[in-house]
Amino acid sequence: MITWQSKDLSFEAPFMFLFIGNNKAILFDTGATNDMIRFPLRKTVDAILEKWLSKNKRENYELIVAHTHEHNDHTSGDTQFLHRANTKVIAKDLDSVGSFFGIQKGALGTGKCDLGGRVLIILPIPRHDPGSISI
Numbered sequence: 371m372i373t374w375q376s377k378d379l380s381f382e383a384p385f386m387f388l389f390i391g392n393n394k395a396i397l398f399d400t401g402a403t404n405d406m407i408r409f410p411l412r413k414t415v416d417a418i419l420e421k422w423l424s425k426n427k428r429e430n431y432e433l434i435v436a437h438t439h440e441h442n443d444h445t446s447g448d449t450q451f452l453h454r455a456n457t458k459v460i461a462k463d464l465d466s467v468g469s470f471f472g473i474q475k476g477a478l479g480t481g482k483c484d485l486g487g488r489v490l491i492i493l494p495i496p497r498h499d500p501g502s503i504s505i
């Protein structure tokens with residue numbers, strides 16, 4: 371799922387990406403605002419996952435919240451997920467990103483994220499921001 375934050379909320383109009391696997395899901399980026407009323411990202415993600423889980427029964431299905439990079443227009447909505455059950459919000463600093471995805475510090479190698487039947491390859495692209503990744 372790809373969603374987009376309207377320019378009515380932020381001139382940056384950032385995109386967010388939700389990947390669903392057999393064992394867990396991962397959301398990349400949370401947008402430029404933490405306003406749950408004007409931008410109910412958590413509600414949207416929960417509705418998508420509830421619909422998927424109603425067809426694909428799972429116990430303790432985990433949601434990971436990560437970021438393509440640490441700038442505020444990609445991370446401001448993190449607070450919507452901080453107290454969500456079965457949810458891990460990955461800190462946005464370079465070491466946390468590298469550690470979570472298995473990217474060695476200073477390496478040009480790739481990391482990965484196995485969602486169960488769907489493995490995402492994570493590539494460090496440290497230009498726009500030292501912790502930038504592509505998926």
Ligand SMILES: [Zn+2]
Nearest residue numbers: 439441498499
């Ligand atoms: Zn940026």
